[in-house]
Amino acid sequence: MTAEVGDKAPDFTLRSQTGDEVTLSQYLGKKWVVLQTHVLSFTGG
Numbered sequence: 001m002t003a004e005v006g007d008k009a010p011d012f013t014l015r016s017q018t019g020d021e022v023t024l025s026q027y028l029g030k031k032w033v034v035l036q037t038h039v040l041s042f043t044g045g
Contacts, residue, residue, distance in 0.1 A: 003009075011025045027033050 009024060011023055013021050013023045016022050024033065
């Protein structure tokens with residue numbers, strides 16, 4: 001299954017920068033949420 005722009009995301013839990021647990025469902029109907037991922041790679045030099 002491939003996600004497309006505009007698809008609904010499943011509910012999930014992440015830790016905020018303050019260490020609190022935040023779920024996607026906390027914002028349902030209250031705010032627009034953009035989930036963005038970043039690939040992090042380290043290279044020598």
